[in-house]
Amino acid sequence: MKISVPATSANLGPGFDSLGLAIAMKNQVIIRPSKFHSVSLKGEGANNPALKDNNMFISIFNDFYHNLAVKKRHYRFEFYNEIPLSRGLGSSSAVIVSAIASAYAIEGIKLEKSKLLNLALAYENHPDNITPAVMGGFNVATVQENEVKFINKSIPNILRAVVVIPNRPISTQLSRKSLPFKYSKEDAVFNISHSSLLTAAFMSEDWRMLRTASLDKVHQKYRMKQMPELFDVQKTSLRSGSLMSTLSGSGSTLFSICFSEDAKKIEKALKTKFPHFKVFTCDFDNSGVRIEI
Numbered sequence: 024m025k026i027s028v029p030a031t032s033a034n035l036g037p038g039f040d041s042l043g044l045a046i047a048m049k050n051q052v053i054i055r056p057s058k059f060h061s062v063s064l065k066g067e068g069a070n071n072p073a074l075k076d077n078n079m080f081i082s083i084f085n086d087f088y089h090n091l092a093v094k095k096r097h098y099r100f101e102f103y104n105e106i107p108l109s110r111g112l113g114s115s116s117a118v119i120v121s122a123i124a125s126a127y128a129i130e131g132i133k134l135e136k137s138k139l140l141n142l143a144l145a146y147e148n149h150p151d152n153i154t155p156a157v158m159g160g161f162n163v164a165t166v167q168e169n170e171v172k173f174i175n176k177s178i179p180n181i182l183r184a185v186v187v188i189p190n191r192p193i194s195t196q197l198s199r200k201s202l203p204f205k206y207s208k209e210d211a212v213f214n215i216s217h218s219s220l221l222t223a224a225f226m227s228e229d230w231r232m233l234r235t236a237s238l239d240k241v242h243q244k245y246r247m248k249q250m251p252e253l254f255d256v257q258k259t260s261l262r263s264g265s266l267m268s269t270l271s272g273s274g275s276t277l278f279s280i281c282f283s284e285d286a287k288k289i290e291k292a293l294k295t296k297f298p299h300f301k302v303f304t305c306d307f308d309n310s311g312v313r314i315e316i
């Protein structure tokens with residue numbers, strides 16, 4: 024059995040804890056029955072001892088498998104990870120979603136995507152990464168009475184993502200602690216109006232509106248201060264023709280959206296100016312979690 028889950032970019036500027044989309048970069052796990060429990064890791068995190076000794080996937084998988092399995096078996100888990108850890112590309116959401124989906128699929132129990140999403144919420148209480156990880160595409164999500172309420176839309180292939188991944192991680196948990204406890208009414212109104220405009224721009228495919236709509240006063244400036252070079256990455260991307268450029272999740276990745284024909288030029292400008300960062304162009308993912316039995 025093979026499960027794959029896409030990387031995600033959350034917030035998209037003003038939509039803190041609410042907006043997110045999926046890109047065509049994924050983590051995959053192949054699970055086979057085996058005589059003993061065993062784990063192999065390739066790609067991102069392969070040299071991280073924490074992922075071998077105390078793997079978040081295995082512990083979440085066990086939470087569900089022990090309740091669902093009629094007859095417990097041993098498995099070999101082969102992980103092929105493309106999503107870097109703690110770079111703001113939803114690595115933890117991908118793990119949560121794939122672990123829950125795997126436990127159900129291995130027992131042959133059908134799991135609706137909406138139920139998977141609500142189960143994932145117990146492990147990550149903001150829905151902006153888990154929703155695109157499950158659904159793919161662009162998503163607006165909120166949580167009401169422990170349920171994710173969301174609207175999803177596919178992203179057309181006239182658009183590309185340009186991704187800049189710094190060599191330093193930022194932990195989501197710590198990064199959230201660097202944010203203010205209170206905001207002024209002006210900042211709240213600014214973000215509500217921009218987030219609404221950004222959502223309307225995605226829904227009506229008014230891509231020229233993204234540049235104005237993606238401005239934010241709630242989180243980016245506080246977080247980007249930890250890595251001031253990111254302000255320069257953002258400026259370079261916008262000057263080179265991006266439609267929008269925002270901190271991805273809690274960082275440290277800077278995420279830009281552009282018309283497909285502009286992607287190479289933007290990628291080249293960013294690679295030239297920031298040779299120490301990983302820069303690449305990527306498609307969007309409109310499918311979300313995939314299970315192949």
Ligand SMILES: Nc1ncnc2c1ncn2[C@@H]1O[C@H](COP(=O)(O)OP(=O)(O)O)[C@@H](O)[C@H]1O
Nearest residue numbers: 079080104108109110111112113114115194195
């Ligand atoms: N492929 C993986 N396998 C197991 N655990 C992972 C994997 N990727 C991420 N994690 C867990 O998620 C944590 C990173 O989560 P977080 O700081 O929220 O970063 P991100 O912004 O990438 O979601 C890691 O420290 C690790 O515990």
Ligand SMILES: N[C@@H](CCOP(=O)(O)O)C(=O)O
Nearest residue numbers: 033040111112113195272273
């Ligand atoms: N809304 C969250 C998103 C965190 O995304 P991640 O990919 O950095 O885990 C936040 O801004 O903290």
